[in-house]
Amino acid sequence: MHFHPSLVGAKALLVALVLSLCATSTAKSEDIINVDTSGVAPQYRFAFDQAEAFWDKHIIGYSRLLPRFVRRQLGDINIVATTPFIDGAGGILGSAAPTRTVDFAGGAVDKFGTRRSISISQAGIMNFDIADLPGLQTSGDLVDVVMHEMAHALGFGSLWEQNDVTWADADDVTQYRYDGHAMEKYRQESGVTSATFIPLEQDGGGGTALSHWDDDDPFFNQTTTTGRAELMLGALLPAQQFVSGSTFGSFADLWFVVDGINNGEQDNPIRSGRRPPKTWGGYPDWLSIRAASISAVPEPGSLAMIAVIAGFGLIRRRR
């Protein structure tokens, strides 16, 4: 008995095809963040490389719940870093914002069954005060500060409203929405299992308020307990910075696939059809690629890191 050679060949080919399909479907990690550091002095570039590597490791693609015609518009996110003089040593350390987004007001239905608008960062800019760079490098905070601003360039705080993840409660205080991936994580990690929203920073004015987690929250600000503070607070606190599941969850709410949060998402043929249902109407107008000039983005999420450095003791802004 012998196998027909061509049949063996066909079987081998089939196995190879199946293997390559598996390889494709499990290779979920994409390097989608590119940071242009050509405008940054060479001795500081390590911090940008580390920050980019951090977010690239965790943010590994775009949600498969997005309509396909939206996903087709999405590519790499190019973030330019500059180091202008802003206000001298201390004060504002940096700012960041998306400069181009893919928007779809028709939205998509998230994992939790809520239809939300879509606005996804495709390009951004980060500015760091050149007067603060030497001090941040010396104090060892530079990587954290770059990670923080990069998060804003990716949409953290800067695109929440556009994605319907913030809402005003009965007292007209805007908070992070009542459901979603970030909420799920916050309930777990804060221990406040009955929390109905994630508290946002309400103080600090434009650029700080409503685009950071609340530093009055005992989970986000653990400086008096564990000595740690969350990365995405409105001020760089003198503490060991950590990145919470709430922050990772927020990126999942901004339609990214975040490792360990929502990488199990599968294509949903209804949610991600080639065309939105006819009842949505007018979709060519709704889908836009918006070029926003920096000056036109009044809430860059962060003229934010309001950390006043005095001899590298960090002074909190006044409440």
Ligand SMILES: [Zn+2]
């Ligand atoms: Zn910020």
